[in-house]
Amino acid sequence: MDLSFVFFISSGLFLGWSLGANDAANIFGTAVGSRMLRFSTAALICSVFVVLGAVIDGAGAARTLGSLGGINQIAGAFATALAAALSVFMLVRIGLTASTTQAIVGAIVGWNFFTDSVTDTDTLLTILATWVLCPLLAGLFAVLLSKAVEVGLRRFQPHLLTQDSWTRLALIVTGAFGAYTLGANNIANVMGVFIAVSPFQDLDISSVRVSSTQQLFLLGSLAIAVGVYTYSKGVMLTVGCKLLQVSPVSAWIIVVAHSLVLFLFASQTLERQLINWGLPSIPLVPVSSTQAIVGAVIGIGLLKGGHSVNWRLVGRIGCGWVATPVVAALICTLCLFVLQNLLHLSVAKPQRYVISEAVMDQLQAQGLNTSVLQPLQDIEYSSAQTLVTSAERSLSLSNEKRQTLLHFSYLGDFFLNAHKIGNLDRQWFSQAQWQALNAIAGQRFEYRWQLEEALAVQTLAWQQKPDIPANKYFNQDLQQKLSHLYRIFES
Known part of the structure; x- marks a missing residue:
């Protein structure tokens, strides 16, 4: 393997670290904020299942963004991942949530602009539409789940200690599943741009075949795990505590609502069934887990009257969502200019x-x-x-x-x-x-x-x-x- 690849892939590892620092809050932020789980426990569960999700099920999600831009040179992949990582890091640095999906989409559009490639506007508009639909659906699911849980608790009236233990177990199980899906879906944002230029070869270990893509995803998922441990606690408290004070049951509802939204936009089985029934299918596009979790939190807050929601923080997070893809595109363009014109590296294969x-x-x-x-x-x-x-x-x-x-x-x-x-x-x-x-x-x-x-x-x-x-x-x-x-x- 060319040692230069280690340098170029460092931007993808940086993006993975940023994702771990930011998106772990989407899975365990409400549990940690409601004091149902210690941060160390949440970080361990999240890290293990993120790695498993990325290595086992990450290949499918990695193909989703390919129609936006065919990045075909290692230097171009480096600049795209670096731009996405820097834009996410800047928001994480000030304690706000950011979306790696939005960042990588913005960076890819920046690569298209710099290389004079044409962006598929239909695909881009579909992705943009989901950025609006995602938090709305999460909020709706949170409200419906909250009503259903309220009816269930009123009917069965479990003892407070029993309810507490059930909720804690549910948060762990739901969080583990959420972390698994985070790795499976978002590893594409971290390492997807490197697949076509990866130098890894398939390995056979004790009759188990480990593909070159899985090796790439393993590196990226380990970077995510490092991000979870080193820098996610502050963002967890932003989502789980500062945005809205939530009860343990509400914390579980928020994570479930978030996971349902990710499932809707990722399930090929559901899409096939809707088509067979002659119904409009839900687009299989990458959606922001950050937007889903914030939408669910706001849904719970609105159900309680909306007075307890920190609307000023909501406004700042919304500004971050708008700024992320724009900043990522601008940073990507700047990085590509430096690599091509100052360092004389090829950032894209010549087009004919x-x-x-x-x-x-x-x-x-x-x-x-x-x-x-x-x-x-x-x-x-x-x-x-x-x-x-x-x-x-x-x-x-x-x-x-x-x-x-x-x-x-x-x-x-x-x-x-x-x-x-x-x-x-x-x-x-x-x-x-x-x-x-x-x-x-x-x-x-x-x-x-x-x-x-x-x-x-x-x-x-x-x-x-x-x-x-x-x-x-x-x-x-x-x-x-x-x-x-x-x-x-x-x-």
């Missing part, structure tokens, strides 16, 4: 877009008016934004058509390296898809759509299904897999 005759046929099949694109044929464009600007001089493009144009005209070098195929997450791909990948191992493609066609020829498992609600989940999953392959196999 060429509308060849074969590409014209593909675009026409996708419904684009290719007659007006004839003047652009066989011209090489050095950035996505340059091609889009040229095309929009004679053709109005929706976001979907803009992404189609960029997808089919991107000229790269996609080599199906057998070793990289072996490092893919086999649990994510079906047996037929896995066999098709191995069947074309060693082949090289210039365009993404050529790789798609080569896989589709091998099996129906790599072919898009008709665009009807019953096929929505399959097609979305297929596009995620293909996008992952583009990043992994581009030379």
